[in-house]
Amino acid sequence: MPEKGKITYKQLILLVFTSRIIVTLTNMPGLTDPPANQDLWLSELFGLPIMLLLSVPVYLLWMRYPNQTIIQYSQVIAGKVGKLFGALYVWFFMHLTMITLYQYSAFITTAVMPETPSLFFIITMVLFGVYAARNGIEVICRLSELLTPIIMASIIIIALLLIKDMDLKALTPVLEKGVGPVLQGGFTISARTTEILGIAMLLPYLNDTQKVKRVFLLSYTLMLIFFVIITIPVLTMFGVELAKTMAFPFFDTVKLIDIGDFLERIEAVYMGIWLLGGLINISFSLYLSVLGLSHLLNLKDYKPIVLPVGILLIPLTTLSFESIVGLRKFTSYKISTPYSLLFILIIPSILLVISMIRKKGARQA
Amino acid sequence: MKKIFIHKKKLKRLVLRNDMQNIDSSSKDSQLLSRELTVNLDTINTIFEGTSDIIIREFKIGTEQQVKAFLVYVIGLVNEASVNENLLKSLLFLRQAINEHNALTLIKESVLSVASIQEFKTVEKAIDAILSGDTALFIDGSDTVLICSIRGWEARGVDEPQTEAVVRGPREGFVETLSTNIALIRRKIKNPNLKFEQIIIGKQTKTNVCVAYMKNIANKKIVQEVKDRLNRIETDSILESGYIESFIEDAPHSLFPTVGNTEKPDIACAKLLEGRVAIITDGTPFVLTVPYLFVEAFQNSEDYYSRPFYTTFIRWLRWLSFFISTFLPALYVAVTTFHQELLPPTLLMSIAASEEGTPFPAIIEAILMQIIYEILREAGVRLPRPVGQAVSIVGALVIGEAAVSAGLIGAPMVVIVALTAISSFVIPPIVDINSISRFVLLILGGVAGLYGIMLGFAFILVHQCSLRSLGVPYMSPLAPGTLSDLKDVLIRAPWWSMLTRPRVLGGANSTRQEPSQKPKPPKEDKGAK
Numbered sequence: 001m002p003e004k005g006k007i008t009y010k011q012l013i014l015l016v017f018t019s020r021i022i023v024t025l026t027n028m029p030g031l032t033d034p035p036a037n038q039d040l041w042l043s044e045l046f047g048l049p050i051m052l053l054l055s056v057p058v059y060l061l062w063m064r065y066p067n068q069t070i071i072q073y074s075q076v077i078a079g080k081v082g083k084l085f086g087a088l089y090v091w092f093f094m095h096l097t098m099i100t101l102y103q104y105s106a107f108i109t110t111a112v113m114p115e116t117p118s119l120f121f122i123i124t125m126v127l128f129g130v131y132a133a134r135n136g137i138e139v140i141c142r143l144s145e146l147l148t149p150i151i152m153a154s155i156i157i158i159a160l161l162l163i164k165d166m167d168l169k170a171l172t173p174v175l176e177k178g179v180g181p182v183l184q185g186g187f188t189i190s191a192r193t194t195e196i197l198g199i200a201m202l203l204p205y206l207n208d209t210q211k212v213k214r215v216f217l218l219s220y221t222l223m224l225i226f227f228v229i230i231t232i233p234v235l236t237m238f239g240v241e242l243a244k245t246m247a248f249p250f251f252d253t254v255k256l257i258d259i260g261d262f263l264e265r266i267e268a269v270y271m272g273i274w275l276l277g278g279l280i281n282i283s284f285s286l287y288l289s290v291l292g293l294s295h296l297l298n299l300k301d302y303k304p305i306v307l308p309v310g311i312l313l314i315p316l317t318t319l320s321f322e323s324i325v326g327l328r329k330f331t332s333y334k335i336s337t338p339y340s341l342l343f344i345l346i347i348p349s350i351l352l353v354i355s356m357i358r359k360k361g362a363r364q365a
Numbered sequence: 366m367k368k369i370f371i372h373k374k375k376l377k378r379l380v381l382r383n384d385m386q387n388i389d390s391s392s393k394d395s396q397l398l399s400r401e402l403t404v405n406l407d408t409i410n411t412i413f414e415g416t417s418d419i420i421i422r423e424f425k426i427g428t429e430q431q432v433k434a435f436l437v438y439v440i441g442l443v444n445e446a447s448v449n450e451n452l453l454k455s456l457l458f459l460r461q462a463i464n465e466h467n468a469l470t471l472i473k474e475s476v477l478s479v480a481s482i483q484e485f486k487t488v489e490k491a492i493d494a495i496l497s498g499d500t501a502l503f504i505d506g507s508d509t510v511l512i513c514s515i516r517g518w519e520a521r522g523v524d525e526p527q528t529e530a531v532v533r534g535p536r537e538g539f540v541e542t543l544s545t546n547i548a549l550i551r552r553k554i555k556n557p558n559l560k561f562e563q564i565i566i567g568k569q570t571k572t573n574v575c576v577a578y579m580k581n582i583a584n585k586k587i588v589q590e591v592k593d594r595l596n597r598i599e600t601d602s603i604l605e606s607g608y609i610e611s612f613i614e615d616a617p618h619s620l621f622p623t624v625g626n627t628e629k630p631d632i633a634c635a636k637l638l639e640g641r642v643a644i645i646t647d648g649t650p651f652v653l654t655v656p657y658l659f660v661e662a663f664q665n666s667e668d669y670y671s672r673p674f675y676t677t678f679i680r681w682l683r684w685l686s687f688f689i690s691t692f693l694p695a696l697y698v699a700v701t702t703f704h705q706e707l708l709p710p711t712l713l714m715s716i717a718a719s720e721e722g723t724p725f726p727a728i729i730e731a732i733l734m735q736i737i738y739e740i741l742r743e744a745g746v747r748l749p750r751p752v753g754q755a756v757s758i759v760g761a762l763v764i765g766e767a768a769v770s771a772g773l774i775g776a777p778m779v780v781i782v783a784l785t786a787i788s789s790f791v792i793p794p795i796v797d798i799n800s801i802s803r804f805v806l807l808i809l810g811g812v813a814g815l816y817g818i819m820l821g822f823a824f825i826l827v828h829q830c831s832l833r834s835l836g837v838p839y840m841s842p843l844a845p846g847t848l849s850d851l852k853d854v855l856i857r858a859p860w861w862s863m864l865t866r867p868r869v870l871g872g873a874n875s876t877r878q879e880p881s882q883k884p885k886p887p888k889e890d891k892g893a894k
Contacts, residue, residue, distance in 0.1 A: 008845060113703065113814060120813070124820055131824065135831040142844035143823075144831035268707045268815065275819040283827075 002294040002302040005139055009211035011203055012139035013219040014148040016195045019111040020223050021098070021151070022277035024106050024230055025270075028249045031240070033188040033333040034181045036275045038171050038240050044227040050183075051220045051329070053361050058200040059216065064355055066209060071295040077228040077355045085297045085347050089197070092343050093289040094309070098195060098317045099327065100218045100285055101125055104323045105317075111251055112271060121153030122317050125282050132283035133290055134303050137205060144280050146275075152226070154273045158266060159229050161257045167238040190332040193223070201288050206342035249322060286310060289326055331341045376750060387394050396488045402505035408488055409437055409503075419495075426456050426472070426504075426696035427463040428778030435469075444517030446747040448790035451478045456556035465506030472504065473511060481514035485642065493571065516544075522783045524547065525626040531667045535631045542574050549630040550577060552643075554637065558582075560804065561645075564595050572603040577633075582640045587835050591642045591655060604866050606653050607647040611654070613644075616832050620798050623834035625657035632666045638809055640872035650823060656834035656870065658841060660854045662794040663687070668857050676857040686788035690799050693788070694735060695818050697781050698727045704815035720775040734782045734847040735807065739800060742786070841869040859883075 001274055023029065058070070065073035071089055074082035104119035132140050175182065199219070204211060234249045237256060244251045250270075257266040290309050294302035321327045330336060393575050399405055406421070413419040418440045419491050425431040431709060431753055436452065452671050463471060483499075485491050491510045498516040499786055524544065526538030539546045547561055558580040566574050574595060578588050594613040606626060615623045633643050636654045644653040663683045670675045697713055701716060706717070723730065742761040745753050765783075769776045787800045802825060809817035832839035843851030850867050852858040861882040865875045 011658070011845065108816060113816060116813070121816065124813075124816075128820060128823060128827075137829045138825055140840065142840060143827055145844040146826060146840065187777050223844060227497065262709070265707045268704070271815055272819055274814065276823055278824045279820070315509045 002206060002299055003071055003226035003291060005136045005138035005205060006207040007137060007141045007205050008207055009215050011145050012199065012206060012215050013039050013222065015141050015144040015202075015213075015220050015284060016198055017226075018144050018151060019147045019198065019281040020193060020195050021155075021226050021230075022274065022281050023103075024227055025155075025250050025274055025277070026103055027249060027328075027331075028234065029192060029226075029331050029336075030185070030189050030231070030310065031234075031244050031249065034184045036175075036181075036185075036240070036244070037176055038235055039175060039177070040184050040185065040235060040240065041231045042174070043172070044129075044180050044189055044224050044231060045185055046186030047189045047193075047227075048220055048224050050214060050223075051193055051196070054190055054193075054344055055196050055216050057345060057352050058196055058350055059212070060201045061139050061348055061355070062212065065202050067332070068099065068292070068297055069202075069204055070197065071292045074347075075296075075356075077351050077358070078165055081352070084176070085351070086292065088347070089297055089343065090292040092194075092197070092288060093285055093292055094313065094316075097282065097285040097313055098320060099128070099287055099331065100278075100282055100323045101313065101317045104282070106327070107251075109249055111248060111322075117320060119314075122314055125279065125316055126286070126310045128279050129283040130306050132279075133287040133306045133310075134140070137202065137287060137291075140280065142285075144311045147276050147280065151273045151277050154227060154228060154269060155349075158254055158257070158270065159268065160232055161259060161263070162233040162237065162253065164237050164259075165256060166233060166354075168236055170236045171232070171237050191228070191333075191337045191344065192340050193220075194340050194344065195219070195223075198284065198288055200348075201291060239291045247328075286313070319327050373624065383423050383816075386524060387706070398486055398488060398503075398508045398510060400493070400506055400508050402435070402503060403502050406435060412488070412492060422453070422869050424457060426459055426468065428460060429462065430464050432465055432468045433501050434465055436500060437495050437503070438500040439495060439498065442516060442518050444501055447515045447517065448500055451515065452502065452715075455648070457508075457803070468504050469507040469509060469511070472502075475509070477502075477513060480513060481625075483512040484509045485512060486510075489872040492691050496571070507774055520545070529627065529629050529666070531665075531670075534667050534670045535629070537630060537649035538628045539645075539652055540651060543575060543645060546630075546645050546650070546652065547575060547577075550634055550637070550643070553630060553634045554579075559637065562592070564592070566595065566598050566600070566609070567603040568599070568601055570602040572602065574603065574609065575638060575647075577643040577645060579637050579640065582638065582866065582872050582874050583642060584640060584873070586871070587656065588642055590835055591644065596790050603646060603648075604877055605649045606651045607650075608646065609644060609646060610653055615834055619828065619832055620801055621659070621829060621832060621837060622658055622794075622798075623655075623832060625654045625794070627654060628652070628653045629666060634667065635669065638821055639866050640870040656799075656835065656837040658834060658869070660843065661840055662792055669860075673857050673859045678853070680857060683792050684820050686703075686791040686794070687799070690785050690789035690792075691803055692806060692818065692822075693785050694731045694803060695806035695812060695821075696798055697777070698731050698807060699810035699814045699818055701727045702811065716775070716777050716778070719777055722772045724773065727778070728807070731781070731811070732804070734774065734778055735785075735800075736803065753885040837869055837871070843866070 029046065032120070033040075035044070054185050061073060065076065068076065071086040071260065074089075075087040076082070078085065103123050104125065105118040109116065109118045132143065199215060203215075206212065206215070230250055233253050234243050237253055238246070238249065244253055251267060251274075254267045254270045258264045286306075286309070290302050290306050293299075293305060299305065321330075398816055399408075401487065406423070409421065413421075421435055421437050423433070423435040426434055428580065434456070436448070438448065439686065456472070457479060459473065459476060461475075472482075483494070485494065486509055491501050494512045498514075499517065500512040500513045500515050502513060506512070510745065520542045521539045521540050522541055525536040529538075537549065539549060551561075556579070557719065560576075560578055560580050561574045564576065565571050565572045576588070576591055576595065591613070595609070598609070598612045600608070600612070610622075610624045610626070623637075627636070633654065635654050637643055641654050641656060644655070646653070663680060668680065701720070705713055720727070725733070741756060741764070745756045745760075746758060755832075765779050769775050769779055785803070789796050792799070802821075806818055806821045809821040811817075813820070828842055830838070830840050838845055841855060842845060847868050849865055850869055852863060853867070861878075861884070862876055864880055866872060866877050868875055
């Protein structure tokens with residue numbers, strides 16, 4: 001195995017949580033999804049059962065192959081086709097890294113340092129990702145364990161500071177378009193949770209296999225609670241229509257904090273925690289890419305390929321997206337939902353069916 | 366190419382080692398003592414030729430059948446009054462029948478009034494003992510030397526340590542003598558499970574190094590690892606425990622120390638009782654403790670002697686000052702250079718006003734001031750105390766006051782540097798890490814603003830998370846988190862609630878005391894008045 005580290009279920013939960021929540025903190029992709037109105041927070045709550053359902057194939061596959069990652073068992077189950085699947089997953093993780101890198105660099109250049117070229121941020125973030133990934137999953141997990149409590153506390157404090165400016169009437173009428181679109185919204189939000197695959201990649205490295213169900217349940221619950229904590233201030237302060245036009249809705253909300261004319265400019269704190277979380281996110285997805293690649297190529301050690309993959313990602317990131325608008329088009333629900341569903345649901349289901357038919361794998365009670 | 370290189374290195378080391386062994390064996394390795402006294406005398410004389418601090422005293426024992434003997438010791442390392450009284454006098458005034466055959470047993474069993482006597486048969490061991498301060502007694506007709514331990518030399522008395530000052534708590538500190546240091550620890554822990562294992566390190570200095578641990582508490586693997594690492598050291602000299610530290614630390618290239626040190630027996634005892642291992646080196650008052658975790662820098666012996674509330678507050682203050690002293694100059698430079706919008710308008714105005722006439726950009730100003738501060742600090746540490754006051758006057762008046770009024774630097778920068786310096790004194794164990802990482806962050810903040818600072822911070826965090834001290838993750842119990850250990854990290858829980866020893870150390874016995882010892886008023890008093 002290229003990775004010898006072991007992680008605890010708490011670390012995995014925190015890592016998955018941070019890497020998802022930071023994306024929402026940045027650009028809140030769910031705003032334009034159906035129902036695309038003030039019921040967004042309801043869709044987020046409805047997401048929990050849907051996310052759990054989406055994780056079922058991955059979970060069942062893990063039961064059959066508890067010591068292998070998705071890239072390894074896809075090769076065991078489907079042979080050469082499995083290898084193709086594995087390659088697709090590696091691409092998927094790399095693509096994820098690229099999207100994250102581009103989004104984050106775009107955020108920094110537009111919001112904080114407009115005069116610095118975004119390439120500078122991409123390169124430095126990749127360098128950090130390479131450094132963290134080379135240190136192994138244990139270190140990335142420890143980093144998230146160290147920072148996630150701080151991130152959580154800061155989000156809660158920011159939300160509390162915003163309470164006096166919230167206009168809860170903006171959340172009415174509840175269920176304006178009925179339950180259908182809300183459920184659909186829950187579905188698209190769940191489909192965005194590519195961290196399901198992150199969990200699937202890391203389950204073999206969990207030191208306590210009894211806690212797998214808890215990982216799924218707790219990480220999703222935490223995620224969705226914080227989704228709501230982030231969404232409600234945005235919806236109640238700007239209204240959904242205005243928020244949709246914003247590139248970075250939560251950042252703009254944080255800027256509005258002003259308590260008694262002395263507690264203002266909280267966005268510096270926000271920037272700090274956002275950056276730390278974002279760096280965790282990038283090192284996590286870069287780590288998944290190289291770990292997947294090393295499994296695909298049956299390498300003994302993944303460390304030598306971290307730097308090459310990282311360097312490869314720099315031109316790929318700058319070339320593959322023309323602008324933040326193009327990226328938003330891609331991450332909108334019309335494209336991103338089927339794209340990530342293919343990886344989260346369809347390929348694992350195919351693998352599961354093949355594996356059931358061929359009766360491969362030791363089923364654990 | 367790499368492989369060949371390694372191979373060559375290994376070969377070189379092998380050759381070197383062989384050479385060393387040859388030198389050793391050719392000299393006097395395991396050379397046995399002779400039954401002839403004259404032969405032994407010759408051997409000793411040749412070995413100590415040209416060594417003026419060696420005393421060799423020949424004499425005869427007994428009245429009728431006289432047995433020849435001689436004493437060897439080093440001036441200044443033995444208590445000469447005691448040698449005269451307990452060795453020479455009792456031997457010279459011996460009135461018992463003695464011959465070459467029974468001399469050794471007779472003298473050892475019924476003549477010498479010395480508690481610690483050892484018998485050696487090789488020249489090398491006898492020489493080592495003599496040089497360590499023992500007195501060797503050679504007797505004609507026996508191939509065994511009697512080593513009497515009557516050591517006594519000039520040493521500094523137990524004193525209040527210069528570092529690690531406390532308001533409340535024991536004031537004694539370790540000294541330069543190993544036996545005194547061991548006794549200082551033993552006096553606090555009267556328990557046979559407290560073990561002291563001696564190792565001799567240093568080809569030239571033959572320094573006594575002592576590994577101390579609680580056998581029933583410490584993790585056996587860690588103890589074994591410490592001993593293995595110490596035994597692996599092959600060096601000329603150990604003059605201070607810092608030599609050992611650099612040989613046994615886990616991350617030699619890291620800025621962060623993975624071996625702790627203390628000058629106070631109460632701290633050493635507390636660490637032993639938590640399951641850590643102490644390494645006591647002869648010749649230095651600084652005792653090493655391993656495993657050393659990052660959070661230990663924020664703990665102080667006095668924390669445990671004072672009441673918990675204020676202590677908890679002080680601990681948070683230490684974390685705060687750690688962040689201030691590491692980040693403040695960098696943040697100041699980043700904000701004034703890149704993110705002026707983050708400052709409230711009034712503050713921005715006053716900073717801009719005072720920085721207006723200064724010739725340098727903020728980053729240069731900050732680096733210059735930091736360097737000047739470091740110079741002042743170093744000067745203050747090294748100078749003799751009477752001159753030291755001059756440094757503070759020059760520093761405060763000339764560099765601080767005059768530089769601002771001359772318009773060379775802005776007043777806010779002086780405030781920032783002063784605040785940084787004061788904050789870094791709150792956490793003495795990591796002052797060195799502090800000042801280096803401060804410079805790094807300062808440059809990052811000057812180049813890339815807040816982004817640079819956070820990036821540098823994240824790099825440092827990843828590095829810290831990747832460190833281990835003897836297998837224990839350096840950032841534990843923060844990451845990987847151990848909830849029960851946080852009672853002594855984020856807060857300082859009262860003693861009756863500290864039920865477990867630090868779990869991260871993985872000791873065999875993690876229960877410190879019985880639960881429910883929280884003090885309560887006696888029952889009969891309830892409602893009495």
